[in-house]
Amino acid sequence: MLVSTNWLSNYVDWNELSVEELAEKITRAGIEVDGIIDRSFGMDNIVIGYVNNCVKHPEADKLHICQVDVGGEISQIICGAPNIAEGQHVIVARPGAILPGGMKIKKAKLRGEESNGMICSLQELGIEGKLVPKAYAEGIYVLPNDVRAGDSALTHLGLYDRILEFDLTPNRSDALSMLGVAYEVGAILSKDIKLPEISYSASAEKAQDVLKLSVEATEDNPMYVAKVVKNVKVAESPQWLQNTLMSAGIRPHNNVVDITNYVLMEYGQPLHAFDYDRLETKEIVVRHAREGEKMVTLDQVERTLNDQQLVITNGIEPVALAGVMGGANSEVHEGTTMVVIESAYFAPSSVRQTSKEVGLRSDASTRFEKGVDPNRVAEAAERAAQLMAELAGGEVLDGSVTFDELDKTPQKIILSPDYVNNRLGMKIAMDEMKTIMDRLQIPTDLINGQLVMDIPTRRQDLKIKEDMIEEIARLYGYDEIPKTLPIVESTPGGLTPYQAKRRIVRRYLEAAGLSQALTYSLASPKDAQAFALETAPVTKLLMPMSEERSILRQSIIPHLLDATTYNVARRNESIALYETGSVFLGIEEDGLPKEVEHVAAVLTGKWVHHAWQGESKKVDFFVMKGIVEGLFEQLGLLDRLQFTKATVDQMHPGRTATVWLDDQSVGIIGQVHPTVQKQRDLQETYVMEMNLQAIMQTAIEELLYEAVPRYPSISRDIALVVDRDTTAANLEKIIKQAGGKLLKKVQLFDLYEGKNVEGGTKSVAFSLTYFDPERTLTDEDVVKAHSKVLDALTVQANAQLRS
Amino acid sequence: MKEQLHELKEQVMLKIKESNTVKDLNDVRVAYLGKKGPITDLLKGMGKLPAEERPKMGALVNEIRESVTEILEERKETLEQQAIQEQLENESIDVTLPGRPVELGNHHPLTRVVEEIEDFFISMGYEIAEGPEVEKDYYNFEALNLPKGHPARDMQDSFYITEDILLRTHTSPVQARTMEAKDGASIKIICPGKVYRRDSDDATHSHQFTQIEGLVVGENIRMSDLKGTLDLLAKKLFGAEREIRLRPSFFPFTEPSVEMDISCFKCGGTGCNVCKKTGWIEILGAGMVHPNVLEMAGYNPEEVTGFAFGMGPERIAMLKYGVEDIRHFYTNDIRFISQFHRSEA
Structure with a gap:
């Protein structure tokens, strides 16, 4: 959510603070302000100019020589824009100006002709291309003729404005509107807020006489309000409206569409405007689409619908995909004179599903998905009607056409101050809690020592007592919460014997010269079962992101070998790594795979290396075996350890052993098969992998002192x-x-x-x-x-x- | 005979002087003082002397013998010292040559961070709880107040195995399982472990990463207890002079929810590139356990409360050690891992 601080001033007076201070207060109260954008980008020397004269450059096809009145002074400026013409009011960057891209405007000669500045597009002033009105997207921006040459263009374009970028958590959909933000800022600053005053004189003609409404899908659409405005003149919106929309990240189109978008941002209530005449039937029917029904949406894409998707129809065919996008057939256009304003409550789940299915997320759908304020549906329609009267010369028909089964009663929450204080570890007085509710404009009564609150429907995130504790705490200030430590029935804490042994294993392997690696659990089909100690069904992802990471590993060795190859390729030629971690074998009764903790290690290159004394030994089987023996010694199991020659796929047949603990086979040790070594670009490489869980869970004898020998051996x-x-x-x-x-x-x-x-x-x-x-x-x-x-x-x- | 004796003494003295090794010297001793040597001969020949001369001569022979022995010993000592001196000179080494390396491995930087956190909480009486990495949807979501259809549990964000089983997206299911197993008893646990999300790997995202969470449940557990605990943790991890601040946030399984910032350990709060000029660094999320979560695990939220917090060891390691790319933790480049060898303080 982008919040223009200028626009915000219309609803709440925050101006005794700097924008930075305001942002900090909002952040500390719970809505994170991610950044502050200065829309002026520190620009200067940008004025309105009037093109007195415009002729073709004699030496260049695409350039024009313009004599521009920049306020009591005529400046010659060369312009390359295709839409430059005599008699236009334009934006002029005068010499000395620095544009947001870093371009410094200087006097220059273009093909022999002097140029004293630059005539600018909106993009050149730092406005994103996708926000620039389509008419000016490919060229310079042309201002209306009610402006005066020499005035600041930035002021005229509303660019002396700073935008707060909100990073909203999913619960705070109330702040997806300027009014919502105003309530929040008002609560933080203890200020009243000014709501828009809605008044217009309606025509004698009644809306319900020209439009019929029937809602068939009442569950997905419990409330629908339609207002009708006639004699509308579709045109460009006044500059302030266009500026406001661009500051909110919305592209201006025409006054009718812009008004619906303005009200969307102001109230958080998405609206839609239909061309009344294009509806043809004087009727609106809300129903689910028929399976396979087709419609062309505003973006000119033909969409095939299903019977779960809610559509607005003219009684015959869909004219809008409810809450997601309007239809091309009923779109407001230049010649539109009569408009139907739709304001509705569409069920969040319905809009979420439809928007996901058709792959369209819009400002409207994101708000419907979170649930709009039931008490603003009708009001927003009135607000739009008022603006259409004011800004599009429309005449609003009397009343509205309404279907309404929506529950709009506020939820009651009853809270005792003790409940709050016991959970916060604080002593906030009930009066102070009441004051906070007043700041939030949550109607609250104090009854029998309890706070009885009527939660306004605009705050749909407030449902339980704990939500209210958060409201109290965040406005009281989290800094005021003291620092204490929990008092819980005392437990000794600490590691379990298993966890302690795991640390012993790690420390031992590190002392033995191996470093701990950490590799991915997800493996490719090729690696998932390679070197596995036992064969078991694999666990596959339903929707893997790549084949490389599609199956849960049954052995750690393949990824350790990958790490070894990676290192060797970077000239780290002597590698000693180990890893402890889970492998995933088959399915248990509870439906989950059997997770077993393994330890694995890899050795390659030199083991002893002391060059100047001429000592250098490559790793061999017995280095790895010694490491395993040492590990068993650490765990008190050395005398129960045995090795027998074994054949394991991908391992050297003459240099591989099974590791036995008593009569249980717990692992493998040996050299990687020379062919596999070659495939993996490795020299002689030794690996081991053991079922650490089985080893660590084996009971060992109590550690008892044995007399130190008194007699010689x-x-x-x-x-x-x-x-x-x-x-x-x-x-x-x-x-x-x-x-x-x-x-x-x-x-x-x-x-x-x-x-x-x-x-x-x-x-x-x-x-x-x-x-x-x-x-x-x-x-x-x-x-x-x-x-x-x-x-x-x-x-x-x-x-x-x-x- | 007297002359003979004196002559003999002169001779021996000369021989001793000429001896340059202990062995030569020994030869001299054997030659002159030995059983077959001239002095012994002289003593043997005493019998032939007149009786009155015998004591005088005997004394003289003994005197010479003693003085020769003494000089021999002196010379021997000198020679021995010379020999040792020579040996020492021969054995002299260049002490600046490289020593024999002791090849030590080291643990992974994430293990380092995790164990530091574990040990801190163990010292405060916490237990370490672990659970499966492949989880039931129930423990991963539902028991944590994320019912089916909740927007936060999109199939696109998690690795599902079946409709009801997935790779856990956080370590919170361990909390849910522990609460369920404790059957109403109080809890103080830390849950470290691997978690998985459907993200493309890049400098700041990894489809596999680690988390460490804490949970305390009992009667009268307050938000102030959470704050005090987190304050100690921040000081332990990032230095005694760290300050913390809590900001309201949102997590489905806690209410109220907070995010914790610490004062920047690089600039101390004046603003720098580490804290993006704010003076504060976001470290973890926390909150009071949501009543629905307590209730589902069999606790009565009117009587029992709790707090929970969670953080990413990757993020902490990246901040503490200035690591710029999360992928380093999973590439296992020995030039990276081996940098986390030494002690920090």
């Missing part, structure tokens, strides 16, 4: 030659089983395949640590235990001992 190393296929995990398992309770630790410390061992075999070395918390071990004890281990390895793993 004894270590023994063994070197074995085993089949190449024998896994380290298998050997370790055999060792642990055979070692008995004295064996405390098994650590693989060497692995060799190659020259010095037979083909198909490998050499593995373990360090075994024996320990008894009760006593110092003897050599004998260790030999006994150790030989069992060696036997077991020989028997169960076909291992050969190396000396």
Whole structure:
């Protein structure tokens, strides 16, 4: 909503404040003023000129040499506009003027002819092209002849005006009219407001004698008022009206249409003017359109209607799409002499639906959609009739043709001052509350210590007690509310164990060198299920904005790989990222997808890099595995963790493992398949993804202190030659089983395949640590235990001992 | 024999002087003082001396032996010190060479903001509540006083899965769920999480973003409590000298509704490019829980009141750290993420 502060002065006297102060007060009271536009743009030296003489430039086809009277002085100005002519009053920017676009007007020579200024279009004065009357859209603006050369053109055009740009919240549709704004400003400033005085002398002829009305769709159209004005002379509107409309962001057309738009902005009540003669039938019938019925709207578009859409008809065919747009067939035109003014209440939902269906949103439809003030419907029609009499020479027929089943009674709200104060944490006296209601012009009685309020229908946002608390608080001033803290039955607060563990996981991964990434949950069909830990039906959007973001992800890895490719392409070649977040699997009983929190990570490039000491190691499987092991250690689950070789789509078949927690598979780890790496422009890249939720929800043993060893431990190393296929995990398992309770630790410390061992075999070395918390071990004890281990390895793993 | 002894001493002294390493010196010691050395020989030969000379000679031999030993030790110490000195010189390094990097990752700037807010409220006894990102229309809209047909819930603005299920457009459904689950008990929660809206991604819009909301419900919760809470939050996030102001606003789920501005942390309120010359920066929306919302969750709005507030960690991070494009948070450029490593105070 654009509010001209000049126009506002007609209704409320705010002039003891600066525009900035006014804007600030309005903002603080609840309507945000987004900006202040100075329509003069600080221009100067813009005067009205009279074109005394206008001849073609001898050297240029499109230019004219004009002798312009700029107020007691004749100035030669070259003009290139197609519509320049002798005898016109025009806008002249004199040398020294600076136009809103930044153009500085100087004396100049154009093709050898002197030019002392510029004859301007409205656009050149900073008026948007779409607001300039059509007649002057392509050229200079021509003023009427009742002006005087030398006077300020800006004054004449009403450009010494500042506009408040309102950013209205959806509830404040009352401020979609100048009167609504005036009520608001009046309340803020504690000022009375001046409403328009409506008076005109009506003709003896009665409106109901020339027009018949029937409303068939009474639910969507509970009130319809038609006034008839005859002997109208359609012409350009007076300058002040055109100026006012342009200041409100509306393009002037002709006096009749301009008057309906003026009243729309003044009252917030959309009006429509029909050419009475073009209606042909002397009848208006409001009904729903017939399915497939066609009509051509004012914008010359033929529209096919459906049976939900409300239309105004002449009893035969539609002449307007109710509340949305008029029809071309009944449009007011130059030759119109008799006008029907329509003022109606159309149901908000009906207009919203129609305007959406036909794709038309107008100043009228936005107001109907919010619900217009039922008590202004008739008054607005009278106001328009008055202006047509005053400005278009019309003669208003007596009375109006009306259908009215609309409830116009104000709503009552009863409020106790305690209720207000208890909710605000304040002590506002009842009298002060009453004063605020008076400022808002909400009729209020004090009965039995309560405020009994009749809410005017113009404030449709005020429905419940809490709405009135807001009215009181905002006008009393939010700055006056004290600062306290809530007193609630005390709870300890804090993170749940799950949330605390999530933070541990993040901190651990960061300490391990991975940075946290945050990627989108919506994925492409190609990526949605890639690398997924389990297969489940996907969750698709009904109306995606793009295929790229159309399905909820079932794995985090694809987007982490995208992020990696993005980084690598920008020469960030060593990447270590992790992400925790939900994946979406199948549908639960309640209809929602099963959301499971996962953790995923990606590593590529160098892991150890210390150049000048010649240390540089690329990431490999075991770097990622170490990170996973560390994570399980942090969570107290390391001894329940296992890895088994696995085959996963898009992963390297020889370098991928399933991650097991006890006997539950909780994740995958491994290298991205070389082909996929290539497709994604990546070098050797490792990923892991785990069901974090399952891991974090696993119960762990209580953390209890274990005595620090008092007796020394004894270590023994063994070197074995085993089949190449024998896994380290298998050997370790055999060792642990055979070692008995004295064996405390098994650590693989060497692995060799190659020259010095037979083909198909490998050499593995373990360090075994024996320990008894009760006593110092003897050599004998260790030999006994150790030989069992060696036997077991020989028997169960076909291992050969190396000396 | 006396001469022999003196000559021997001279010889040893010379050898000691000539020894430049501890090892050479040791050789000298073994050669002269050892079991097979000349001094031992001399002592062994004492028997041949007349008895009256023996004590005198013995004393002399011992004296020489002691003095040689002493000089040997002195020389040894000198040589050892020299050796250490030499070792130290050899081991000297350029301390300005780069150290071995400790590769630390860091958390995402949004996590940083979210955790700062969470921790602040945890210190005031709040719990952290979470809920599903795919929500029922009921919790996302209806339970929040946005009935079907309400203009604010246009299909065009939300990602629907079915007619009744959508990606949540705010974290408020967590509030609705918590209220329902608490069954009339009082509540103090913070709800952080991802939310989704049908927006094209550009510098100021993202189809996925984060929100963090707070909700307090109980007997006698007042708007002044909201104001006091938000004031502390503003000071915690943006500095102790921040002032706040509340402006009336509109949200369907609160009444009265407010927007909170903080005094500009860049210029202190005098006006600059961060606050667009107003001295104030809009930070969050808040209000008193709408009676309809309380009622739908099973509370009696005549007896129980509440306040709620919500903000966007992206906006806060953009303001705090001067980030100009929201897309940076989701591109995961390591050159961006790694800037949020260090501590702030």
